[in-house]
Amino acid sequence: MPRKLPAELVTRLLREGMGPRAIVEHLREHEGIEVSPQAISTFRQRHTDVPPQHSTRRVVPWDVRPEHRSSGYRRAILAYHRRAQGRTLTGEERRNLEHVERTLREAGQVIDYQPAQGWLLVPARPGVDTGIVREPEASMTHDTTPTQPATTPAPSAAAAPAPPGGPAASATAAGGAGTRLDPWFGSYAARAHGMRASEIRALFAVANRPEVVSLAGGMPFIEGLPLDVIGEAVQRLIATKGTTALQYGSGQGDEELRERILEIVALEGITDAHPDDVVVTTGSQQGLDLVTRIFVDPGDVVLAEAPSYVGALGVFRSYEAQVQHVPLDADGLVPEALERAIVQARSAGQRVKFLYTIPNYHNPAGVTLSLERRQRVLEICKRHGVLIIEDNPYGLLGFDREPLPALRAFDDEGVVYLGSFSKTFAPGYRVGWVIAPHAVREKLVLASESSILSPSNASQMAITTYLATCDWRGQIKAYREMYRERRDAMVGALSEHLPSASWNVPDGGFYVWVRLPDGLDARSMLPRAVTERVAYVPGTAFFYDGQGADHMRLSFCYPTPERIREGVRRLASVVNSEADLVRLFGTHAEPDDDPRDAEHPSPNLA
Amino acid sequence: MTPPTPATTPAAPDVVAPGLTGTSSTAPAHGTDLSVAVLAGGLSHERDVSLRSGRRVAEALRAAGVDVRLHDVDADLLGFLRTTRPDVVWPLLHGAGGEDGSLRDVLELAGVPYVGTGPRASRAAWDKPIAKERLQQAGLTTPEWLTLPQELFRDLGAAAVLDAVVERFGLPVVVKPTRGGSALGVTRVQRREDLARAMVDCFAYGGSALIEQAVDGIEVAVSVIDSPTGPTALPPVEIVVDGTYDYDARYNAGRVEYFAPARLDDHVARQVATDAVAAHRALDLRHLSRTDMIVRPDGAPTVLEVNVAPGMTETSLFPQAVVAAGHDVPALYRSIAEQALTSVRR
Numbered sequence: 001m002p003r004k005l006p007a008e009l010v011t012r013l014l015r016e017g018m019g020p021r022a023i024v025e026h027l028r029e030h031e032g033i034e035v036s037p038q039a040i041s042t043f044r045q046r047h048t049d050v051p052p053q054h055s056t057r058r059v060v061p062w063d064v065r066p067e068h069r070s071s072g073y074r075r076a077i078l079a080y081h082r083r084a085q086g087r088t089l090t091g092e093e094r095r096n097l098e099h100v101e102r103t104l105r106e107a108g109q110v111i112d113y114q115p116a117q118g119w120l121l122v123p124a125r126p127g128v129d130t131g132i133v134r135e136p137e138a139s140m141t142h143d144t145t146p147t148q149p150a151t152t153p154a155p156s157a158a159a160a161p162a163p164p165g166g167p168a169a170s171a172t173a174a175g176g177a178g179t180r181l182d183p184w185f186g187s188y189a190a191r192a193h194g195m196r197a198s199e200i201r202a203l204f205a206v207a208n209r210p211e212v213v214s215l216a217g218g219m220p221f222i223e224g225l226p227l228d229v230i231g232e233a234v235q236r237l238i239a240t241k242g243t244t245a246l247q248y249g250s251g252q253g254d255e256e257l258r259e260r261i262l263e264i265v266a267l268e269g270i271t272d273a274h275p276d277d278v279v280v281t282t283g284s285q286q287g288l289d290l291v292t293r294i295f296v297d298p299g300d301v302v303l304a305e306a307p308s309y310v311g312a313l314g315v316f317r318s319y320e321a322q323v324q325h326v327p328l329d330a331d332g333l334v335p336e337a338l339e340r341a342i343v344q345a346r347s348a349g350q351r352v353k354f355l356y357t358i359p360n361y362h363n364p365a366g367v368t369l370s371l372e373r374r375q376r377v378l379e380i381c382k383r384h385g386v387l388i389i390e391d392n393p394y395g396l397l398g399f400d401r402e403p404l405p406a407l408r409a410f411d412d413e414g415v416v417y418l419g420s421f422s423k424t425f426a427p428g429y430r431v432g433w434v435i436a437p438h439a440v441r442e443k444l445v446l447a448s449e450s451s452i453l454s455p456s457n458a459s460q461m462a463i464t465t466y467l468a469t470c471d472w473r474g475q476i477k478a479y480r481e482m483y484r485e486r487r488d489a490m491v492g493a494l495s496e497h498l499p500s501a502s503w504n505v506p507d508g509g510f511y512v513w514v515r516l517p518d519g520l521d522a523r524s525m526l527p528r529a530v531t532e533r534v535a536y537v538p539g540t541a542f543f544y545d546g547q548g549a550d551h552m553r554l555s556f557c558y559p560t561p562e563r564i565r566e567g568v569r570r571l572a573s574v575v576n577s578e579a580d581l582v583r584l585f586g587t588h589a590e591p592d593d594d595p596r597d598a599e600h601p602s603p604n605l606a
Numbered sequence: 607m608t609p610p611t612p613a614t615t616p617a618a619p620d621v622v623a624p625g626l627t628g629t630s631s632t633a634p635a636h637g638t639d640l641s642v643a644v645l646a647g648g649l650s651h652e653r654d655v656s657l658r659s660g661r662r663v664a665e666a667l668r669a670a671g672v673d674v675r676l677h678d679v680d681a682d683l684l685g686f687l688r689t690t691r692p693d694v695v696w697p698l699l700h701g702a703g704g705e706d707g708s709l710r711d712v713l714e715l716a717g718v719p720y721v722g723t724g725p726r727a728s729r730a731a732w733d734k735p736i737a738k739e740r741l742q743q744a745g746l747t748t749p750e751w752l753t754l755p756q757e758l759f760r761d762l763g764a765a766a767v768l769d770a771v772v773e774r775f776g777l778p779v780v781v782k783p784t785r786g787g788s789a790l791g792v793t794r795v796q797r798r799e800d801l802a803r804a805m806v807d808c809f810a811y812g813g814s815a816l817i818e819q820a821v822d823g824i825e826v827a828v829s830v831i832d833s834p835t836g837p838t839a840l841p842p843v844e845i846v847v848d849g850t851y852d853y854d855a856r857y858n859a860g861r862v863e864y865f866a867p868a869r870l871d872d873h874v875a876r877q878v879a880t881d882a883v884a885a886h887r888a889l890d891l892r893h894l895s896r897t898d899m900i901v902r903p904d905g906a907p908t909v910l911e912v913n914v915a916p917g918m919t920e921t922s923l924f925p926q927a928v929v930a931a932g933h934d935v936p937a938l939y940r941s942i943a944e945q946a947l948t949s950v951r952r
Contacts, residue, residue, distance in 0.1 A: 038929050179865075202857070205654035206653050528810045530651055587802050
């Protein structure tokens with residue numbers, strides 16, 4: 001059992017005006033007792049009549065963000081306001097109000113409510129620094145709805161400067177001992193609201209256990225690399241060029257690597273780029289982040305395929321973009337639909353900032369934009385003045401043919417190209433790149449420096465060494481063959497075990513996009529898959545608007561063909577049981593009602 | 607089991623106040639003379655929660671000078687226990703495997719002292735319908751319920767069964783898997799047309815569903831620990847949530863406002879404490895448990911469920927109750943581990 005608090009001593013120290021932290025110190029030094037300040041506060045509350053110490057009064061801005069709808073402050077203010085207007089209080093309001101008043105009465109204080117000013121004076125309590133809570137008159141009269149944007153209180157109403165919303169703003173209910181367990185909950189930017197762990201994401205936690213066949217992740221098969229050769233090269237690199245490799249580098253990236261990158265993109269027809277046009281990034285994910293940062297203001301429209309890469313949707317969401325999905329079919333993005341989407345958005349007064357597209361071996365849809373459509377997409381975007389962000393991590397991983405020319409190969413002004421070593425070499429180095437028109441590139445370099453100063457020199461030089469000393473073309477070829485074999489295993493197993501579903505047969509990349517039998521809901525079914533020791537990503541992860549529950553993404557990049565077949569076998573039993581259930585209850589796949597939360601496996605899971 | 611004891615103080619019986627419990631004189635002072643293997647992870651739907659609980663408990667025990675090792679429940683586990691020979695095992699497995707008693711069977715077999723309830727009692731408490739029956743037998747109130755295996759719907763037709771459910775209970779009802787925690791697969795259903803979806807979501811977690819009459823009121827959780835004087839309730843923690851207390855609300859700080867102790871009148875606080883202790887005893891639980899209740903508007907508590915392995919994450923209720931009781935979390939966790947050591951040897 002825990003150490004006994006010396007009640008008399010603690011009571012005496014409290015009466016002498018010593019604060020909980022000071023008492024903790026005192027007990028540690030003089031009595032050899034370890035307790036928490038919280039324990040002292042609780043002791044004070046429960047076993048003494050010593051009032052809490054009051055911190056300096058602070059003006060806490062009344063905040064009407066949706067997440068504050070139930071905060072103690074708001075409840076207390078609304079309750080006071082309603083009572084002052086002679087309106088009836090709900091049970092919860094009355095209860096909360098009585099509690100606030102009782103707590104304060106016990107501390108010998110009263111609330112000073114001045115409806116004319118719209119103020120509520122709440123005496124501070126230890127650790128809470130609550131002073132005056134105020135609210136703009138407008139929000140007093142109605143409850144905010146979740147869609148209402150955050151408003152800032154009028155500064156003129158403040159007698160003292162308002163803090164930007166520190167712990168006091170939301171940590172604790174007025175007068176109660178309530179806590180939201182996150183003192184900064186009221187401080188987060190609106191863009192952080194969707195950054196929550198979801199039930200679906202939690203279910204992926206089992207996916208890295210060896211018992212589970214994960215068809216969920218996008219991890220390349222690193223065991224396929226000549227690790228011994230790479231190891232020796234890296235050792236040599238640090239031994240001979242360590243003073244550079246371990247130092248800061250250039251914000252734009254290592255020049256030698258940028259030259260090497262041009263050799264790679266030449267395989268996809270980009271022959272007019274200069275090393276100066278290349279910005280090296282920490283994975284192409286950072287490139288995507290930078291591009292979005294420099295182009296997108298909150299509310300701007302980003303066009304993306306339906307479905308689209310989950311990681312891109314997360315970036316767009318974090319910059320508060322509005323994503324408009326554009327349908328794709330077996331030949332990729334549908335040009336007519338693209339044009340319609342642009343025109344519609346513009347005529348609705350929206351600003352369309354760019355088209356984000358994955359032209360090759362799409363993630364998750366597995367399809368490739370045909371050569372003919374590439375020209376049309378370029379033409380439409382050019383005509384409407386819409387920039388194209390071409391995300392191309394899989395372009396060199398085609399199984400049956402040479403790479404198609406990149407969109408960037410036809411247009412050096414209208415296309416920003418994102419490339420990556422993560423799928424063709426090793427994601428652990430976190431190296432990707434952007435090829436952009438000169439003015440865009442200047443901004444990207446500055447934006448990148450402000451976020452990371454410079455990409456990792458050690459990683460860049462390791463990759464340069466790899467490209468210079470290893471047969472990287474041969475490695476890509478080996479990967480292509482390996483992934484083709486795995487694709488065959490997956491497609492074969494699907495035909496054998498899951499004839500009730502439908503899917504495309506990708507001719508490159510990592511993914512098969514499976515449409516479930518009618519009525520099945522991939523999100524709802526995931527727990528059953530976890531029970532059966534197989535994992536996939538529900539289609540809803542790839543839509544901005546909660547659609548996609550009738551699809552799932554299966555990846556064939558990481559498990560061996562044998563494991564893939566076993567995984568699909570397990571999946572078939574999951575689908576069949578779920579189909580029975582759905583027939584029984586007559587339910588349908590339903591949109592995700594809150595698509596903002598993270599629903600994809602974390603990067604280290606596959 | 608420790609014998610039942612009467613209420614302690616008139617103000618708040620069964621509530622541990624600071625200063626009421628002391629370190630037992632034979633227990634070692636802080637130092638690495640106690641080794642604990644914390645087991646977390648497993649393959650259940652609640653793996654993520656379990657890993658978080660495990661890390662938190664390990665951290666707290668380390669702060670109390672305990673030599674702690676964290677281990678997953680996998681094929682290496684028995685070998686790990688054989689080679690490291692911890693004094694005590696603390697299983698923090700949530701969900702199947704962890705709470706259903708099977709791991710505890712294995713620990714009994716291996717003869718390792720462990721924290722928490724024994725296998726048979728675990729199995730009973732883990733199965734919600736069985737637990738609810740025992741709670742009723744012990745005179746506790748629990749919402750009216752029905753257990754509906756999936757096969758029943760196949761035999762009788764889904765619409766007919768669901769109509770009968772609504773006829774009996776009215777709406778809203780709560781649909782939950784008969785086994786499992788963290789609110790996974792749980793839906794509060796307001797409209798008849800949403801019931802089918804809720805059943806499908808529930809059956810994805812297991813073949814049997816529990817349908818309960820929804821009870822409105824103040825949501826509280828009462829943690830109970832065994833103390834030298836018998837099972838003792840920690841202060842109730844009140845949960846005020848925007849919407850339902852679902853997975854998102856439980857494990858992302860912010861949507862829930864917790865009040866510890868709960869804002870209850872003294873007599874109600876006494877009642878929930880008494881009921882939680884009664885539930886702990888009725889289900890033959892050991893060392894620690896958490897009982898989730900609703901205090902109805904008339905002040906009467908009704909027990910929703912009892913947790914054999916309460917969550918120990920950053921946002922969990924048990925640690926909040928420990929702090930509200932004025933305990934030092936590391937010291938209390940250490941004392942629980944020490945108790946496990948002595949209760950086996952006794």
